[in-house]
Amino acid sequence: MTRSYAIASVALIAALLGGVGLAVWQGRNAAGDDRFAQCRSSAVAGGAGTIGGPFELVSETGETVTDADVITEPTLIYFGYTFCPDVCPLDTVRNAEAVDILEAQGQSVLPVFISIDPRRDTPEVLDAFTANVHPRLLGLTGSPEQVARASQAYRTFYRAHDETDDEFYLVDHSTFTYLVLPEHGFVEFYRRETSPVDMAASISCFIDAAS
DSSP: OHHHHHHHHHHHHHHHHHHHHHHHHHHHHHHHHOTTTTTOOOOOTTOGGGSOOOOEEEETTSOEEEHHHHOSSOEEEEEEOTTOSSHHHHHHHHHHHHHHHHHHTTOOOEEEEEESOTTTOOHHHHHHHHHHHOTTOEEEEOOHHHHHHHHHHTTOOEEEOOSSSOTTOOEEEOOOEEEEETTTEEEEEEOTTOOHHHHHHHHHHHHHHHO
């Protein structure tokens, strides 16, 4: 009986070690297949392919645009709203600073601001907002349904506290900034604490890896 248990134990250990080895090999193989592996500093549950996708929105000039119209170069996408008292202005300015750093290095990146408050953020309101932040910042809005579909594509969260007629209502929302590349789609997200310098260095890495 003891000898049988010993043989079974050896077989189990061998199987476990084999499984671990296979998992490590698969992990290394997956990383080897990822052209952006050296640039990534974050992981997405389900993989990068689960974030991003088609959208149709209205630009700050009143034109209906799709993701194909907008994402023609490396693009930073942020979901916010113009009445946001603190978070959105800081994040959009940080994104703009990163864009300027990259421009000085000869790399062009388009910053995009998608409003999650279409009730107040008309194209005219967005146009005034983006003009005060950065000359290249593109503002997008749309119907509640269009905005919801874009938000769902990028797995963002928002909830407007507009149950009353109070025009000064706030909107709870997630605060990630997404880097999207033409022909590659979403590749990275940035948290609020990421500095403009660190963001620019990361984006530059992805642009170089994509070329």
